Every structure is written in structure tokens, then in C-alpha cells.
Amino acid sequence: MSFELNLHFQLDLFDQKPPDHVVERPSKLLTQNSQLRQEGIWNWTLPALYAKLPDGRKIITCPSAGKCAVICYARFGAYRFRQVRERHLANLAFVVEDLSGWEQAMTTELRARRFQGKWIRIHDSGDFFSDDYLSAWLRISRTHPKVKFYAYTKEVERFRRLVEPNPPPNFFWVYSLGGKYDADLDVAVDRIADVFPTREAIRERGWHDQEASDLLSVTGASPVGMACNRIPTAIRRLGDRTLGDWQRESDRKAADRKRST
Numbered sequence: 001m002s003f004e005l006n007l008h009f010q011l012d013l014f015d016q017k018p019p020d021h022v023v024e025r026p027s028k029l030l031t032q033n034s035q036l037r038q039e040g041i042w043n044w045t046l047p048a049l050y051a052k053l054p055d056g057r058k059i060i061t062c063p064s065a066g067k068c069a070v071i072c073y074a075r076f077g078a079y080r081f082r083q084v085r086e087r088h089l090a091n092l093a094f095v096v097e098d099l100s101g102w103e104q105a106m107t108t109e110l111r112a113r114r115f116q117g118k119w120i121r122i123h124d125s126g127d128f129f130s131d132d133y134l135s136a137w138l139r140i141s142r143t144h145p146k147v148k149f150y151a152y153t154k155e156v157e158r159f160r161r162l163v164e165p166n167p168p169p170n171f172f173w174v175y176s177l178g179g180k181y182d183a184d185l186d187v188a189v190d191r192i193a194d195v196f197p198t199r200e201a202i203r204e205r206g207w208h209d210q211e212a213s214d215l216l217s218v219t220g221a222s223p224v225g226m227a228c229n230r231i232p233t234a235i236r237r238l239g240d241r242t243l244g245d246w247q248r249e250s251d252r253k254a255a256d257r258k259r260s261t
Helices: 003-010 082-097 099-109 131-143 156-162 199-205 232-238 243-260
Strands: 042-044 050-052 058-060 119-122 148-153 171-176 192-196 224-227
Touching: 050 082, 082 099, 099 131, 131 148, 131 156, 131 171, 156 171, 192 199, 192 243, 199 224
Parallel strands: 042 119, 119 148, 148 171, 171 192, 192 224
Antiparallel strands: 050 058
């Protein structure tokens, strides 16, 4: 775990105590949040950053998170409700405890007529936290060619190895800035998204606003800009920079500290 993320955990910004009761496996895996429902998009969600399973194990669900952890929208609002957190925890527990069983359950659920021709957003919080988990999603995508899957991810190194050499034609992704692998991305080559303080700032930098549809992150022009969620704490911490700018500042400071030791 990076020093930066470890510090946030110590500050108790993402305190998630394991439930004091048995976490039942979800009967339905795919849901629709209020925003994605408007576009007919279904989604699958994990806890943001990390979670403690009922047996006490801590699973880091966003291993490549950087400054994004400080303003993560999944720290706020409905994501903090007990029922929501327990649902996300149940999803994670299913994956961690029985990956093959979860893959089969997801594969079976996606056979339903309501998903044919639809988009599935993989993670509105969380990320592809292991090779095996990402590989399972690739197999699921290939099994369901009439369903389209997309994701924002900071798992650049993992995607370079496992996805980019031979991606399923119905699996789409965008690398979102604010993670520890930002320096490995090339805006002229990779599809990239960044969080801006305002929509005006997106236009001023010449990036492409995806406000009209979340799908523009993977189907529209790149690079993609997203306005920061109107969460006072997140707005204050981001300031007038982008999340990518903030990550670069942090990386430079870390490199300076390393050279001085």
C-alpha cells in the first residue's frame, strides 16, 4: 500500500467496520443508480478504496489510487448509507470468496433479455483489483458479445498486460487520472479522462466534456473531461487544478523527497 493511501486510512477517512452479522450474497448482481438509469445503463459496484470482510480481512479494491482517494465521490452521500455499503461489501465478498461462482452467476444473469444490446458500467466505485478478477470480466465479455461493457480504471499496468494485447470487441475502457500510474499514460495515444474543477475549465483546456452522457467517456472524442462533483469538501481540496495536475504535483514532491534522502 502506498504511503499516501496508508495516510488516508490512518486519518480514518475511509473507515469501514466489518458488519456484525452474516453478509448474504446478492440475489441480483447488476443494478442501476439514479444517474445511469436515465441512460438505460446497468452497473456493478464494489466498495471504494478498500473494505473489511466479515472475517476481518482487508481487501484493497483500488490498488492504484492516488490523489483520487482524497476526493472520491464514493466517500459521500448515498454511498455512506449502511444499506448501500453492505450491498457493495456483499458484492466484494462474493468475488473474493468464490470468484468462479461469481463469474458463473454474472454470466447467467446477463443472459436475461433486458441486458441484450445494453451497456454495463463495471464499477461506479472500486476497480479491477487483481489479475484474476479482471480476467473473469474479460471472459464474461466474450461470452456475451451482444452486451457492451465499459469502465473507468487506474489499473494501467494491469490493463497493459491483460487487456490491451487482445481486448474483447465489446469491452471499452478509459484511463482516469489521479492514480499512481499516471506518468505511464500518453494523452496522444491512450484514452484518458480527468476531473476538472468546472465545465468551463474543461473547454479552456480543449478537452471534451462528457456531461451529456457517461458513455462519451468511451465512445466520444478523447481526452475526456469531467466536472468535479459538487461536493464542498471535494471542490475545496481540488481547487483550480485538475485531478491529473494534482497527481503530478504529488509525484514531483515525492520524487524530490526521495532524492533528498
